[in-house]
Amino acid sequence: MVFEPVIGLEVHVQLNTVTKIFCSCATRFGSPSNTQTCPVCLGLPGVLPVLNEEVLRKGVSAGLALNATIANYSKFDRKNYFYPDLPKAYQISQYDKPICTNGSIEITVEGKTRQIGITRLHLEEDAGKLIHDERNRERVSMVDLNRAGVPLVEIVSEPDLRSGDEAYEYLQKIKTVMKYIDASDVNMEEGSLRCDVNISVRQKGAQEFGQKVEIKNLNSFKAVRASINYEIERQIASIESGERIRQETRLWDDGKNVTYSMREKEFAHDYRYFPEPDLPPIVLTDEYIQGIRASLPELPDDRKRRFVTQYGLPEYDARVLTSEKGLADYFESAIGAGSDPKRASNWIMSEVLAVTDADHIHECAVDPARLAGLLRLIEEGTISGKIAKTVFQEMLTTGRDAAAIVEEKGLMQISDRGAIEAVIDSVIAANQKSVEDYKGGKEKALKFLIGQIMKETRGAANPAMVQDLLLQKLK
Numbered sequence: 001m002v003f004e005p006v007i008g009l010e011v012h013v014q015l016n017t018v019t020k021i022f023c024s025c026a027t028r029f030g031s032p033s034n035t036q037t038c039p040v041c042l043g044l045p046g047v048l049p050v051l052n053e054e055v056l057r058k059g060v061s062a063g064l065a066l067n068a069t070i071a072n073y074s075k076f077d078r079k080n081y082f083y084p085d086l087p088k089a090y091q092i093s094q095y096d097k098p099i100c101t102n103g104s105i106e107i108t109v110e111g112k113t114r115q116i117g118i119t120r121l122h123l124e125e126d127a128g129k130l131i132h133d134e135r136n137r138e139r140v141s142m143v144d145l146n147r148a149g150v151p152l153v154e155i156v157s158e159p160d161l162r163s164g165d166e167a168y169e170y171l172q173k174i175k176t177v178m179k180y181i182d183a184s185d186v187n188m189e190e191g192s193l194r195c196d197v198n199i200s201v202r203q204k205g206a207q208e209f210g211q212k213v214e215i216k217n218l219n220s221f222k223a224v225r226a227s228i229n230y231e232i233e234r235q236i237a238s239i240e241s242g243e244r245i246r247q248e249t250r251l252w253d254d255g256k257n258v259t260y261s262m263r264e265k266e267f268a269h270d271y272r273y274f275p276e277p278d279l280p281p282i283v284l285t286d287e288y289i290q291g292i293r294a295s296l297p298e299l300p301d302d303r304k305r306r307f308v309t310q311y312g313l314p315e316y317d318a319r320v321l322t323s324e325k326g327l328a329d330y331f332e333s334a335i336g337a338g339s340d341p342k343r344a345s346n347w348i349m350s351e352v353l354a355v356t357d358a359d360h361i362h363e364c365a366v367d368p369a370r371l372a373g374l375l376r377l378i379e380e381g382t383i384s385g386k387i388a389k390t391v392f393q394e395m396l397t398t399g400r401d402a403a404a405i406v407e408e409k410g411l412m413q414i415s416d417r418g419a420i421e422a423v424i425d426s427v428i429a430a431n432q433k434s435v436e437d438y439k440g441g442k443e444k445a446l447k448f449l450i451g452q453i454m455k456e457t458r459g460a461a462n463p464a465m466v467q468d469l470l471l472q473k474l475k
């Protein structure tokens, strides 16, 4: 039997507003426990929530950036459940009238591009955090409510994903888009992006879905991919040995690389959703929605397509360069400073990204103007590509311009025919054996001679001229 995995993701993204969703407490990460709380987010009686307008604006931006339809009418609901990190014993979320529906994003895996549907995106508040520890040899549990009331958007995908790699790319794309529109810091370590996986397998070609399993406790994109790959194998093995897949929640063990059962899944009606009586419905005019649409920056897919048409870049280059807004900005600044697009692309993808992360590229000592200055020296034939790499390293440590370094260290390429011929003559005289070998048909000997000439000139000779002149002399 051939099996097909069916995967959907539920992603929680923390919006990067300064204050919480229903009160004016700060959302800063890493503050001392319970210092960013008030009667509203502590769930004390007699208080009323007030929606933070910035949460609404960022939520609508996120929906538009994910190609979703924004509802003119949506509302908040109470999701009731008991847990020690939830002081009100309900979470304010959205149930049957979410703010955004019917979105999609484009992912590319191994050169194949697919559209992944997004069922819905809704606004909700985060819960607090439990800390389990040991004090005086006794196990204790503590609660930190700094996170209670932090704004989240939950993004639910259609069951369109088919592999761990696709899920990984989907998350990367969400992260990229959220950063482009400045809706979230999407930092998994700080919990500003969290992901649960729904996964089942079915016989290829079947219409109905197999029994669905949920995976939680995923703390990195890599863990999402690995847990999916593990779960696909586990479910196929179970079915093939005649077992029934149970509907359950499983946790991912990062150390052992396995999923294990946590509990049988509760059903949606367990939450006894009902409309939140303390908040009015959200009514948005078309003008409001259009205003936010008009304020969005160029999004990654549009920018990628423009890089292909405007700069003639290969699809691959365009995708890498637009994967972070800062990286795409860096590239376009280098072009603005006069660089050839393909040369700049090659240099950024190989040399620049080797020494800096894409999301920290704005901190690189070699800024776009300096990179353009270096590339200009290659284009003018002042230095070779090889010497340019040495100059680049020097620029990184000193923060100086390429031209000044080349001038000071005398790294200018030697393109003077007479000077190169003189070096070639001396190298030929000193390596008669290699000359004989080459004439006897050993191609390797030619490489050796070129190497000697480049060494004599400390890499500064124009390589094309060296090759031409040497071949003439060996004829």
Ligand SMILES: [Zn+2]
Residues within 6 Å of the ligand: 020, 023, 024, 025, 036, 037, 038, 039, 040, 041, 042, 149
């Ligand atoms: Zn508060």
